[in-house]
Amino acid sequence: MKIDFLSEPELEFGNGGRHIDIRFGMMHHKPLDYGTASAPSEIKLGVVGSSETVEGLESWLDKCKQGIEAKKSKQPYLFPEFPGFGEIESLPTNISVNSRRNAIISNKAIDKLLENTDRNLLIKETVDALIEELKYIDEKTGPDVLICALPQSLLERMDEDEADYASQASTKSQRFEKSKAISLDFHDLFKAKAMALRKPTQVVLPSTINLAKKPKKSNRRKNKSLQDEATRAWNLYTALYYKALGTPWRLVRSAQDLATCYVGISFYRTLDRSKLLTSTAQIFNERGEGVILRGGQAEVTKDDRQPYLPATDAAELLANVLSLYRREHRNLPARIVLHKTSRFIPEEFDGFQDALDKHGIDTAEFISFDNRSGTRLFRNGKYPPLRGTLLSLDEQTGVLYTRGSIDFFSTYPGMYVPRPLKFRCESTEDTQKNLAQEILALTKMNWNNTQFDRGEPITIRAARQVGSILKYIGKDEPLEFHYRFYM
Secondary structure: OEEOOOOOEEEEEEEOOEOEEEEEEEHOOOOOOOOOOOOEEEEEEEEEEEEHHHHHHHHHHHHHHHHHHOOOOOOOOOOOOOOOEEEOOOEEEEEEHHHHEEEEHHHHHHHHHHHOOOOOHHHHHHHHHHHHHHHHHHHHHHOOOOEEEOOHHHHHHHHHHHHHOOOOOOOHOOOHHHHOOOOHHHHHHHHHHHHHHOEEEEOOOOOOOOOOOOOOOOOOOOOOOOHHHHHHHHHHHHHHHHHHOOOOOOOOOOOOOOOOOEEEEEEEEEOOHHHHHHHHEOHHHHHEEEEEEEEEOOOOOOOOOOOOOHHHHHHHHHHHHHHHHHHHHHHOOEEEEEEEOOOOOHHHHHHHHHHHOOOOOOEEEEEEOOOOOOOOOOOOOOOEOOOOEEEEOOEEEEEEEEOOEEEEOOOOOOOOOOOOEEEEEEEEOOHHHHHHHHHHOOOOOOOOOOOOOOOOOOHHHHHHHHHHHHHHOOOOOOOEEEEEHHO
16 A cells, blocks of 8 residues: 655636636636637526515625625635626626516415425426526526526425425335335426526525525425535636636646546436436536536446446447547547446446547546545544545555645535545556546536535536436437536
């Protein structure tokens, strides 16, 4: 065994500026595409919600535009201020709301939805009502991003019913039947049905815009910690910027680096649990331009029940990835990195290699991940190991702390003992240390969160996230290929 420490990867922002932290990088250097024709100068929002949530969102965005002071803390780098937006001295792109682009769901309509005693029916009818209003907004006003400002009464009912779901069954046999029943997820169903609108969407919770009230009874969101206001502003601004076709930051690459296509492969079950399918998140290059593919039906190994793709499906999947890459860049990558949530088996290798050979690609890295690692490291004192700590168990297997103590923050910014990420270099050209450094950098490509210490690389995180939404999309229903529709 061997222990190494990897330096925190830098990101590139506007005017060639670099920084390890997303928020300070954007404050000091602006977004990556600042000053270019492709950068959005204004993000026009179309909003649906109750009169309270729509007005609350407008008020909160106006507050954000002026800037939000930093949370009082002994770690000022962990909780920086939000500088505001729409002006040269702040974040440049303006976020605009307009009553013409708003749709109000009446209290009477909300009360009628709340009359549903079946949780799944409540979610279905709520999603249908929201999508219908957003469709009207989009057709009449053409906003850039569609916002669902969800009323708290609906949110609480969905959460409470989900928490009470199993306890409502009085007998063991009833509880077993309940456990087999389909339990819908509002967010994922909403994202799936919104694909037909051909516009990216954003769900905004009452707590985000300071509208949350004390819940009437316990539910699963009650104990969920709320981020400080400046951090919430950072996260929403960045997500909207990306969804409006902006590029906030990218990985730093040198001229000697091969043009690389990153591919994340995960698996999900259909809504009726009858099939195991493949979801793929393809990150074109260091700019993080995510593209989504729906793969074929997966199989499971007989010995350890690990999901895998048959050789023909593996070859077809990678061929489709390369076809999309060529369509985007007019050429093929020199290097492919495949990240997978289960071990590669020989049949998969044969299929992937067949596609690589047919496209003339010589360099490929096959890496699998295991979130169930029981390996832990300990250091003197009260803080966990530093983010970037790499334990090499053998030539193939490594344990990487993608979450941990961070010198820049002067603390460990988490609530629980961090679980390291175990990875295995199944078939690789580069060294384990260099591949771990690349994995660490890819954890910073999550457009939904500006605190850079995410646990998984965006390849794996996006593939899992996409799978949870794809199960709600029928084979013949519209499917968007860009990641901004899924986040």
